[in-house]
Amino acid sequence: QSALTQPASVSGSPGQSITISCTGTSSDIGKYNYVSWYQQHPDKAPRLIIYDVVDRPSGVSNRFSGSKSAYTASLTISGLQADDEADYFCSSYASSGTLVFGGGTRLTVL
Amino acid sequence: EVQLVESGGDLVQPGGSRRLSCAASGFTFRNSAMSWVRQAPGKGLEWVSAISANGDSTYYADSVQGRFTISRDNSKSTLYLQMNSLRGGDTASYYCRTHTGGGWGQGTLVTVPS
Numbered sequence: 168q169s170a171l172t173q174p175a176s177v178s179g180s181p182g183q184s185i186t187i188s189c190t191g192t193s194s195d196i197g198k199y200n201y202v203s204w205y206q207q208h209p210d211k212a213p214r215l216i217i218y219d220v221v222d223r224p225s226g227v228s229n230r231f232s233g234s235k236s237a238y239t240a241s242l243t244i245s246g247l248q249a250d251d252e253a254d255y256f257c258s259s260y261a262s263s264g265t266l267v268f269g270g271g272t273r274l275t276v277l
Numbered sequence: 278e279v280q281l282v283e284s285g286g287d288l289v290q291p292g293g294s295r296r297l298s299c300a301a302s303g304f305t306f307r308n309s310a311m312s313w314v315r316q317a318p319g320k321g322l323e324w325v326s327a328i329s330a331n332g333d334s335t336y337y338a339d340s341v342q343g344r345f346t347i348s349r350d351n352s353k354s355t356l357y358l359q360m361n362s363l364r365g366g367d368t369a370s371y372y373c374r375t376h377t378g379g380g381w382g383q384g385t386l387v388t389v390p391s
Contacts, residue, residue, distance in 0.1 A: 169321060203378035205322070212370065213322065215381035222379070225278055256322050260377055264336030266312055266324040 189257035286385030365391030
């Protein structure tokens with residue numbers, strides 16, 4: 168069982184927006200602004216798409232955005248595209264000595 | 278731009294050892310706590326180990342405690358993971374990242390036959 172809770176799957180149609188939630192506790196997401204999100208296509212390495220809750224590495228589309236409220240972080244993908252179909256993982260800093268991860272969400276573009 | 282490049286992965290027999298490296302650039306490595314994260318085939322991401330910026334403090338997941346050692350050389354901007362007593366359950370792609378999350382590597386694969 169993963170420390171952070173994500174829905175197993177979400178889906179959306181091209182052009183729509185979807186949001187993936189990631190729920191933690193007062194010891195991780197609720198305490199620190201160090202939430203990251205990763206995108207993983209089949210048989211590929213995970214790719215960092217959001218860090219520090221809201222920041223995007225260079226080269227990542229601004230269609231990807233992150234937010235946080237209390238113990239829940241969210242990843243929103245706007246203008247959904249076929250290539251967005253992938254697995255998405257969240258993670259949070261939980262102390263100087265550990266990180267926690269979500270179990271992953273499979274995004275299907277209908 | 279933050280760049281992290283892992284190396285050292287290979288096929289290792291059960292009980293064997295391997296040292297992974299992670300070369301960092303694009304940020305002030307000596308000021309950054311770092312972590313290793315792994316992903317077994319078809320599984321999710323798992324935190325493995327972390328080290329403070331100056332290397333004085335190290336932390337390990339229960340699954341690797343006593344077998345893995347994390348270290349760093351700030352003069353070379355390089356992070357290491359010494360893996361001993363390897364077992365089948367250690368088969369995974371290993372990634373380094375800044376502990377707070379702003380950097381992420383491309384991974385290196387360690388395979389330990391069961």
